[in-house]
Amino acid sequence: MAVDSKRELIDKLRQDILRMQGFAPPESRAAGGIGLGPVENAFPNGIFPRGTVHEFISTSREQGAATCGFIEGLLSRLMDGGGVCLWIGTSTILFPPAAKSFGVEPDRIVFVTMRREREVLWATEEALKCKGLAAVVSELQEMDFAQSRRLQLAVEKSKVTGLVIRHSPRLIGSTACAARWQIRPLPSALEEGLPGVGSPQWEVELLKVRNGHTGSWQVGWSEDGFVPMAKPTLVGTQDKKWIKTG
Amino acid sequence: MERRFASIWFRHLSTDRMAIRQPELREVPFVMATPVHGRMVVSAANILAESQGVSAGMVVADAKAFLPGLEVIDDQPAWTGKLLRSLGLWCIRYTPVVAVDPPDGLLLDISGCAHLWKGERAYLTDIVSRLRNRGYDVRMAIAPTVGTAWAVARFGKKGPIVEGGGEREALMHLPPLALRLESTVQERMHKLGMRTVGSFMGMPRAALRRRFGDQLLLRLRQALGQEDEYLLPLKPVPPYTERLPSLEPIRTAAGIEIALRQLLETLCERLSGEGKGLRTAILKCCRIDGRTVQIGIGTSRATASVSHIFNLFALKISQIEPALGIELFILEAPRIEDIDPVQEALWETAPGLSSPELAELLDRLTGKGTGCTVHRYLPDAHHWPERSIRPAVSLSEKPPIPWTDDRPRPTRLLASPEPIDVTAPIPDYPPMLFRYRGEVHSIKKAEGPERIEREWWVDSGEHRDYYYVEDHKGQRYWIFRSGHYGDDRARQWFLHGFFA
Numbered sequence: 001m002a003v004d005s006k007r008e009l010i011d012k013l014r015q016d017i018l019r020m021q022g023f024a025p026p027e028s029r030a031a032g033g034i035g036l037g038p039v040e041n042a043f044p045n046g047i048f049p050r051g052t053v054h055e056f057i058s059t060s061r062e063q064g065a066a067t068c069g070f071i072e073g074l075l076s077r078l079m080d081g082g083g084v085c086l087w088i089g090t091s092t093i094l095f096p097p098a099a100k101s102f103g104v105e106p107d108r109i110v111f112v113t114m115r116r117e118r119e120v121l122w123a124t125e126e127a128l129k130c131k132g133l134a135a136v137v138s139e140l141q142e143m144d145f146a147q148s149r150r151l152q153l154a155v156e157k158s159k160v161t162g163l164v165i166r167h168s169p170r171l172i173g174s175t176a177c178a179a180r181w182q183i184r185p186l187p188s189a190l191e192e193g194l195p196g197v198g199s200p201q202w203e204v205e206l207l208k209v210r211n212g213h214t215g216s217w218q219v220g221w222s223e224d225g226f227v228p229m230a231k232p233t234l235v236g237t238q239d240k241k242w243i244k245t246g
Numbered sequence: 247m248e249r250r251f252a253s254i255w256f257r258h259l260s261t262d263r264m265a266i267r268q269p270e271l272r273e274v275p276f277v278m279a280t281p282v283h284g285r286m287v288v289s290a291a292n293i294l295a296e297s298q299g300v301s302a303g304m305v306v307a308d309a310k311a312f313l314p315g316l317e318v319i320d321d322q323p324a325w326t327g328k329l330l331r332s333l334g335l336w337c338i339r340y341t342p343v344v345a346v347d348p349p350d351g352l353l354l355d356i357s358g359c360a361h362l363w364k365g366e367r368a369y370l371t372d373i374v375s376r377l378r379n380r381g382y383d384v385r386m387a388i389a390p391t392v393g394t395a396w397a398v399a400r401f402g403k404k405g406p407i408v409e410g411g412g413e414r415e416a417l418m419h420l421p422p423l424a425l426r427l428e429s430t431v432q433e434r435m436h437k438l439g440m441r442t443v444g445s446f447m448g449m450p451r452a453a454l455r456r457r458f459g460d461q462l463l464l465r466l467r468q469a470l471g472q473e474d475e476y477l478l479p480l481k482p483v484p485p486y487t488e489r490l491p492s493l494e495p496i497r498t499a500a501g502i503e504i505a506l507r508q509l510l511e512t513l514c515e516r517l518s519g520e521g522k523g524l525r526t527a528i529l530k531c532c533r534i535d536g537r538t539v540q541i542g543i544g545t546s547r548a549t550a551s552v553s554h555i556f557n558l559f560a561l562k563i564s565q566i567e568p569a570l571g572i573e574l575f576i577l578e579a580p581r582i583e584d585i586d587p588v589q590e591a592l593w594e595t596a597p598g599l600s601s602p603e604l605a606e607l608l609d610r611l612t613g614k615g616t617g618c619t620v621h622r623y624l625p626d627a628h629h630w631p632e633r634s635i636r637p638a639v640s641l642s643e644k645p646p647i648p649w650t651d652d653r654p655r656p657t658r659l660l661a662s663p664e665p666i667d668v669t670a671p672i673p674d675y676p677p678m679l680f681r682y683r684g685e686v687h688s689i690k691k692a693e694g695p696e697r698i699e700r701e702w703w704v705d706s707g708e709h710r711d712y713y714y715v716e717d718h719k720g721q722r723y724w725i726f727r728s729g730h731y732g733d734d735r736a737r738q739w740f741l742h743g744f745f746a
Contacts, residue, residue: 065657070746072746082598084601094658095655095657098655098746101655107623107649111622113619113620126611185746195693197691
């Protein structure tokens, strides 16, 4: 009995700490998950945290393309109901028509091209302060802790979701982001005996989750949204569950 | 409103310019000279030289004969024109409509301006004393018409200000030269003994026209205010302009901010009253050293919000160099558009493209002036991948045709296709493997070909056969073969994009 009440107390205190750290229970509008199924269980409260900054690492051009596809999948949920997304980078390689196949209206993405990386960071911070956006995607190479902290402080006020793609970063230090992802392409899913290339499949790895647990999952994409495979292919060990990584 | 014009006459414009640049010339008689038919002829003489009998049109050798110490300087007429123009620009602080009156004058439309200087006399004294302090010998007159102001500035003896209705009397005793006539007409009048304007003012029009032409009548009617005369302003006056003269020269950023806010409040009040908003705005700061510095902003949609426009300007205030101080602020809005009334949302919806926050954010990003570009893409009716999208003109532009996703398109498209080496069975099977940047990819799955013809009415070249392929690692690419096999081109296969 005493053990149970102690566990309850600890659970309650954990919830309080989460709330203090900005992981408020979702409001009514953002109640729906992101459709990632088991991947979302890795996050605190079992829900994909909106209104925070997520970091995506990509080490090759193919991974970069897979990351963009995955992010477009996320955007299709984040931009529900007419939201607008800002895509900030030093060059625009993203091909807008492809966003349509991930359920995003490409004309609702506004591309901002800056000349230097420092300006990209400045623009990202300015954009994250703006309440009129659904999400901000920013393509960078390097981002240190202080810079990520600035972005995190900006979103805490505006509740905009920030997605930072880091292409082949030289240094992966610790950042203030809520999660660090890595998306790798996997052979596409195709019914037996059919020709052609099937729907995209990715290996979605959560390298770091603030107040959550890491893991690796296989996720596919169909016309209705993400198709997560039920079992994580690689689970973070239980004793690592509450490691604070941010 | 009663129309008032001012004429400023620089009596020794080119010599004054030399004396300002070389102060030692003030003490000696000197002339400006230009070569005419192989002889040096005086084009302008300073006051000292004039008092000793040298005048324009005299041959330099003659002048030197009776004034051996005369300095002679080569004249550069182009510089005088430039100087007159810059003086005209300086005068914009007194009135927005300033016209150059070559060779040595300025014409100002001062209707409704003089009261800011507490009357025409103070206005005139201010201009004349400032110009004299800078070293220019000027005469100025204010009259209800351009012609009278011009005449009184040059030939008037009674007083520089002509009240409304006093044109006839003011002109009466002036020589015909005061009417800006051609030299042949002037000579003929001189021969006929018409020494003052008054002597022929009352003559029948038909007689005057027969003897002296239409020009005389036109000038006379213009001087008397019977016919309108228009000035060609040096700077076109934007219809939405606010001016703020400062009592003391302003040198600090805080002072500029206060001035800017005050100007914006008056301008935005006027704009919102008319249901309009500005798209571009320019803040001009006239400094006391005679220069003007300006900063400009642009917005992506018409706005009349003081705070937003102020924030855009605030990014650039540091670019203003106040130097010794700024004495006049001018805020212009050259581009004005009708504003869409903002409707309060009845229930919370996701903010869309029309949200003012987005427009204000984009203005901030582009307004910093660091080479930031903003694009939004719309589908275009072309199959050729590079041309299948086009940049949208505005944030509110809707796609003219629906986006299609019936064909596989890569998430990332290379700006220019990169050549790859392939091993492919003929005639049109997908490759079995390809080498890209030194790495060999063996293809496991493939879709295609999707032939995209080049649009011959846009450009010429080969068609492309696109394949959507997946390699052994599960990485997906968009590659194409350019044209048919058979011709002896080494590079035929290209990689054009990466799929998710």
